[in-house]
Amino acid sequence: MTLETGIKGAAECVVTAAETAAAFGSGSLDVLATPKLVALMENAALTAVKPYLDEGSDTVGTRIDVAHIAATPVGMKVRAEAELVEIDRRRLVFSVKAWDERELVGEGMHERFIIGAEKFLAKCNSKLDK
Numbered sequence: 001m002t003l004e005t006g007i008k009g010a011a012e013c014v015v016t017a018a019e020t021a022a023a024f025g026s027g028s029l030d031v032l033a034t035p036k037l038v039a040l041m042e043n044a045a046l047t048a049v050k051p052y053l054d055e056g057s058d059t060v061g062t063r064i065d066v067a068h069i070a071a072t073p074v075g076m077k078v079r080a081e082a083e084l085v086e087i088d089r090r091r092l093v094f095s096v097k098a099w100d101e102r103e104l105v106g107e108g109m110h111e112r113f114i115i116g117a118e119k120f121l122a123k124c125n126s127k128l129d130k
Contacts, residue, residue, distance in 0.1 A: 001052050003092075005084050009048025011040045012079040015072055032072035037080070037106050038064055041096040044082035045110050049092060059092065059112040060120065066108035072100040082110065090114040 013019065019036040021027030026035055042061050049059060072078055078100050086093035090113050098106040 003049060003052040003084075003087060005087060007048045007052070007084040008081060009044045009046070009050075010079060010081045011043035011047060012077060013040060014077050015074050017074060020074060029071075030074055032078060032100075032105070034066075034068045037068055037078070037098055038066055040078060040080035040098060041066065041082060041106070041108070041110055042112075044080040044096065045084075045092075045094040045112055048082050048084055048094070049112070053114065056117055057114055058117045058120070059114050061110065061112050063111035064096075064108065066096065066106055066110075068106045070100070070103050070105040072105055076100045076102075078105065080106075 015032045017023055019033060020030045021033040022030050024033035024035050026033050046059060078098055080096060080098040082094040082096045084092060085095050092112045094110045096108055096110045097104065
C-alpha cells in the first residue's frame with residue numbers, strides 16, 4: 001500500500017468525567033477538555049496512516065493548530081476525523097475535524113513525522129544518561 005493524500009482516519013469517544021476540562025485541569029467545567037479533543041484528532045491521524053507504515057516505523061505529532069469551537073457535555077459521543085492533505089518526505093499534514101452528536105466542535109491542521117521507532121526511543125531515552 002502506498003501512502004497518498006486523501007487517506008482518512010477516525011477516532012471517537014463518549015465524554016465521561018475523566019475527559020472533562022475539570023478532570024484534565026485545563027478548565028473548571030464538566031465539558032469535553034480541549035486536550036482530549038486534540039488527542040482524538042491525533043489518534044484519527046495516526047489511524048489513517050498506520051496501515052501504510054513500514055515495520056518498525058511510527059509517527060509522532062509535531063504540530064497542531066485547532067479551534068475548539070463548541071462545548072460537548074458528559075455523556076455525548078464525539079468523533080474526530082483526519083484527512084492526509086500533504087506529504088513532504090517524512091512530514092505528513094492532516095486536516096482534522098470533530099463533531100459531537102449535534103454540531104462541529106473543532107477543526108484545524110495537524111502535522112506528524114514518520115520516524116523509526118527504535119532510533120527515536122533510543123535518542124529520547126539517552127536524556128536519562130546525561
